[in-house]
Amino acid sequence: MSARLTGKPVLYVIAGALGAALLGAAAMGIFIASGRYDIAAMHPHTQPVRTILKFLQRRSIAFHARNLVAPRFDQPEVIQRGLALYREHCVSCHGAPGEGRQRVGVGLNPNPPPLEQAIERWSDAEIYWTTAFGLKMAGMPSFLLGRTPAEIWAIVAFVRQMNRLSPEEYRRMVSARANPSDTVRVQWIGKTRAEALARVPGDPARGKELLRTFGCRSCHLIPGVPGPGGNVGPPLTRWAERQFISGRLVNMPDALRTWILNPPAIDPHTAMPALGATVAQADDMVAYLYTLGARPRERQQKNRSR
Amino acid sequence: MTFSELAAIVLLLGLAGVGCSRSPAMEPDRNPQQGAILLSAHGCGSCHTIPGVSGASGTIGPPLAGYARRAYIAGKLPNQLDNLMRWIRDPQSIEPGTAMPNLPVNEAEARAMAVYLYTLR
Structure with missing residues (x-):
């Protein structure tokens, strides 16, 4: 039995598979060289590409964030710092409740997602990792450059709170920060959704x-x-x-x-x-x-x- | 060549094979598919679930399935083409303080998007 398996037919099968793989690779190479692949950001990915890219993103973020431990960040001053950093770095592409993106964030592919529900999809460590290191081929920059880990955690702290912010409460937060003598009552920490x-x-x-x-x-x-x-x-x-x-x-x-x-x-x-x-x-x-x-x-x- | 380089090349080759899509006609005609592409490109799908629009599975705002039959826009305007175009371009003027932000959508784009939404029955 085992003698027959190591005989010629098995070798043919292996050679055939190798040949097919090489042919496939050559065909792909020719396809790429032809320039027919549509790289335009305005046109959506085809469904199989979307599925593969999303799966790759999810697995990679989960793997790389697996050992990160969040410090304590549920303090009003941390959230205030996070709001300031969010408005400096994030709002131009991700927007905020009732606040649109600026032109620089329009027309990107993938589209920068709104972050109100980020904590319903990602762990704190995953949000930290993505913000700190950015995402290749997604237009998401690394914000750790020129910043400290504590500042990135402050952004995560604010993004957590976005989960419970109405457009009205968000406006109040922004105006309270811009004008600390403002008498508007702001609750910096609240129950999230x-x-x-x-x-x-x-x-x-x-x-x-x-x-x-x-x-x-x-x-x-x-x-x-x-x-x-x-x-x-x-x-x-x-x-x-x-x-x-x-x-x-x-x-x-x-x-x-x-x-x-x-x-x-x-x-x-x-x-x-x-x-x-x-x-x-x-x-x-x-x-x-x-x-x-x-x-x-x-x-x-x-x-x-x- | 390391294994990871090889793996990356194989993955890219695989992507190339499935990534070839036809470029849509760019003239601003009333082809509803043009509206579907614009709804996707302007990111409407990150807040709204919209049948037939790539990646449109958002849950921040209401789903737009069956939009042609919807009676009201934002619970207040009758759902007609001109109102819908106004709402798409400038929601904050119709409902100040709504969670839906103003986005840089021009008139032709708003029309194409509305035409697509009215194909959803």
Whole structure:
């Protein structure tokens, strides 16, 4: 048996495979030399290229950040320093709640992602590593050059807080920093979405029924709640993953309850009316909506296992 | 040549084979595909999930699936072409303080994007 395996047929197979590999490599070389590959940033990558690049990025960042340990950085002065550095280095490409990128950040491929949900996808160490060392072929520079590790951790501290910043709160932070004698009240550290969604009050089963009886379904598509219509307002698919409510409030249990109880109190011109629900009923609806999609912690774990 | 250099070359060759895409026509016509490319290039997909737009799986703002049938823009304007173009170009003037930032989109681009969004039923 083993004598036959080491005989000629095996050699043919190996030679054939080598030949095919060489031919393939030569064909690729000719293809590259032809210049037909579209390198334009404006045109999206094809799906297979996107998938490979994203996988490479995720694995590389996870591997290289594996031994980094975050120092304590949940102090107001660290976050203030982080905000200043963020505005100096990051906002021009990544923007901020309600603040657009500048021209330099437009038209990059890959597109610099908004960072409101960075902590729902990456660990603190991974955000630090990416900020400190940058990403090859992604337009992301290394910000450790000319900076100290403590300054990079301050940026991470601010990016963590972005997860719970409404456009309004962000503006307040910026103006408080620009003018320290400003009397606006700023809360430098708060509960992030990732923390707030770890425990949601209310009963999802009752909430699902209430969403039907209050007629929410006639304006919104809601997975799991059947009915006609649903095209007046936005679909509520993957609701737990949504960052903002009506573009104003950060999507957390308390804010969502407030919104459901009286939307015009928050956005006077909204088409969504107050429904006359009780606080307990609103909490139940909130509980059901957060069963849609992945909550921040689940999202991070899902990212990890990918 | 080290193993890692070899591996890198093999990977690049592999990418080359799958990376060849047709360049879209650049004239600002009303071909909806032009709008899909612009939605991707302007980064709309980092906040919105948009069917048929490369990489558009964002969850910061609402999903734009079925947009042609949506009654309101930002919960207040009737969903019509001119309103949608205004919203895309200058959301802050319609809803001051909204999380959606003003982006440098010109009129032709806004039109192409809106035309694409109205193909989503």
